[in-house]
Amino acid sequence: MQAVQIIDLSGPDTALALDELPEPGSPPEHPLTPGAGVLVEVHAAGVSFPEVLQTRGEYQLKPPLPFVPGSEIAGVVREAPDGAEVAPGDRVAAFCGLGGFAELAVAPDFLTYPLAAQLDFGQGAGLILNYHTAYFALVLRGRLTAGETVLVHGAAGGVGTAALQVAKGLGARTIAVVSSDAKQRVAEQAGADAVLRADGPWKDEAREISDGGVHLVLDPVGGDRFTDSLRSLREDGRVVVVGFTGGSIPEVKVNRLLLGNTEVIGAGWGAYAMARPQLCRDIDLALRPLIEGGFVQPIVGARFPLDRAGEALREIDERRATGKVVLDVRLG
Ligand SMILES: NC(=O)c1ccc[n+]([C@@H]2O[C@H](COP(=O)([O-])OP(=O)(O)OC[C@H]3O[C@@H](n4cnc5c(N)ncnc54)[C@H](OP(=O)(O)O)[C@@H]3O)[C@@H](O)[C@H]2O)c1
Numbered sequence: 001m002q003a004v005q006i007i008d009l010s011g012p013d014t015a016l017a018l019d020e021l022p023e024p025g026s027p028p029e030h031p032l033t034p035g036a037g038v039l040v041e042v043h044a045a046g047v048s049f050p051e052v053l054q055t056r057g058e059y060q061l062k063p064p065l066p067f068v069p070g071s072e073i074a075g076v077v078r079e080a081p082d083g084a085e086v087a088p089g090d091r092v093a094a095f096c097g098l099g100g101f102a103e104l105a106v107a108p109d110f111l112t113y114p115l116a117a118q119l120d121f122g123q124g125a126g127l128i129l130n131y132h133t134a135y136f137a138l139v140l141r142g143r144l145t146a147g148e149t150v151l152v153h154g155a156a157g158g159v160g161t162a163a164l165q166v167a168k169g170l171g172a173r174t175i176a177v178v179s180s181d182a183k184q185r186v187a188e189q190a191g192a193d194a195v196l197r198a199d200g201p202w203k204d205e206a207r208e209i210s211d212g213g214v215h216l217v218l219d220p221v222g223g224d225r226f227t228d229s230l231r232s233l234r235e236d237g238r239v240v241v242v243g244f245t246g247g248s249i250p251e252v253k254v255n256r257l258l259l260g261n262t263e264v265i266g267a268g269w270g271a272y273a274m275a276r277p278q279l280c281r282d283i284d285l286a287l288r289p290l291i292e293g294g295f296v297q298p299i300v301g302a303r304f305p306l307d308r309a310g311e312a313l314r315e316i317d318e319r320r321a322t323g324k325v326v327l328d329v330r331l332g
Pocket of ligand 1 (some may be wrong): 048049051069130133153154155156157158159160177178179180183194198210220221242243244245246247252267268269270318319322323329
């Protein structure tokens with residue numbers, strides 16, 4: 001099978017190589033489910049920040065070189081273990097962790113879900129990492145309820161667009177913060193009720209349009225805007241920390257939390273969810289009505305063929321990406 005490997009740690013321009021590799025054995029096996037796994041013919045693979053970091057050896061997961069990156073995929077099941085919810089021939093979205101930039105990949109059954117008919121493979125490849133993270137961060141960690149107002153940083157990005165759609169589907173009001181006109185349009189497409197600019201007085205604007213402060217801030221960006229995120233909250237408000245694309249990890253003066261009766265909450269979906277198969281299934285079930293209701297529709301901002309994976313990674317690395325960046329692994 002054709003697959004893209006990370007062969008060294010020299011960055012997105014030079015670390016990737018397209019190779020011919022042996023197909024996974026039968027029965028397929030995933031490290032999270034020893035002795036079992038779902039073998040998927042990959043049609044599309046999602047590209048995300050971790051793959052960029054992996055080309056530089058900067059991600060916490062550091063497999064020995066060479067390895068096939070790619071955490072999530074959409075495609076058609078070729079082989080599934082007894083008792084799995086999916087069967088050969090089913091269209092699925094799956095989270096494989098590694099190995100997705102290839103014509104065949106293996107995922108655990110608890111992270112392989114039927115792909116709704118209204119979503120294409122490109123959208124399916126953008127479904128699990130961003131939308132499970134968004135639901136986990138907003139609802140399970142941030143305790144978002146209908147009628148609340150949520151402010152989303154990096155709102156045109158993968159996690160950002162997912163958070164806007166999930167929040168909207170749950171009956172929340174959404175405020176997006178973005179850095180450009182093009183990203184403003186993407187945030188609007190994702191259903192933002194209001195869009196503010198990261199280089200403008202977004203904190204004051206957010207307080208004004210939310211009648212004195214937002215209930216929740218979802219922050220995949222971090223950096224120097226963090227204190228203003230706290231200031232944009234109303235009493236009982238929460239900031240949910242999801243990532244640090246801005247480059248620096250903010251520090252909190254905790255007296256601010258006391259004064260405002262506010263909270264800072266961490267949301268780390270990956271390792272936490274991998275250790276809890278039932279949680280993963282529950283999030284999938286919670287997202288299904290949002291897909292059927294038309295709220296969850298992953299926005300694919302750029303698509304590249306497998307042999308141009310480096311360009312896909314640069315899209316993210318150079319802050320151009322909107323929505324999900326996807327590799328088309330096989331057509332049809
Ligand atoms: N906690 C978890 O469980 C979890 C799960 C998934 C992902 N994540 C993390 O969440 C973060 C966002 O992921 P994503 O897939 O949404 O990324 P993305 O699609 O690239 O979007 C990130 C956004 O961050 C903003 N940003 C601000 N400063 C930036 C900079 N210097 N370089 C790049 N972007 C910058 C950009 O928005 P503007 O240009 O509009 O400011 C960009 O749209 C990543 O750090 C990722 O690792 C965490």
